Amino acid sequence: AQSVTQPDIHITVSEGASLELRCNYSYGATPYLFWYVQSPGQGLQLLLKYFSGDTLVQGIKGFEAEFKRSQSSFNLRKPSVHWSDAAEYFCAVGATEYGNKLVFGAGTILRVKS
């Protein structure tokens, strides 16, 4: 069965420090991949997406992610974190073979300390 793993439930970084959030997937198909961010009590906002082509994708708010097929990973990065980045981040994976459905990871809560 398809699965998405975000190994870190919580991460705390200092403001201005770099950030990497991990995402690993298990899919028997060619995946397409997303990262979403959720502020408390809000819906999910799309940060970036990967369908094909360049494996390093740029998103909104200064985020980027790199697709590594050999490692089945799609890690999210940001070179310098701002206090406003504190939120919960979700990785999601889909595939044409599985129709209209995405599988979401359990999320990583990012805390930013000043």
Added chain:
Amino acid sequence: SQTIHQWPATLVQPVGSPLSLECTVEGTSNPNLYWYRQAAGRGLQLLFYSVGIGQISSEVPQNLSASRPQDRQFILSSKKLLLSDSGFYLCAWSKDTNQPQHFGDGTRLSIL
């Protein structure tokens, strides 16, 4: 541009009461529509999705049902709520398969 609306934002209901949550999308036609539930500290669980009017796919057996009476309207219902139905319910839409899903602001449902 496209927008998605969910209401109400919060809802407190007694056990055994009925439920109706509504979601509408504007600015697009024939979207794929989705209902998710998000339990505290957990990821999103897909409950239902729809690719067209009257077409509903259920992902998990549960106390809930969904309907799509109009192209851009998606309704989540229950005849008798259970305590376990508490959670944060999110509606989403996408233009097509393989396209990003865009989410509403959610409904916080508390069952007493």
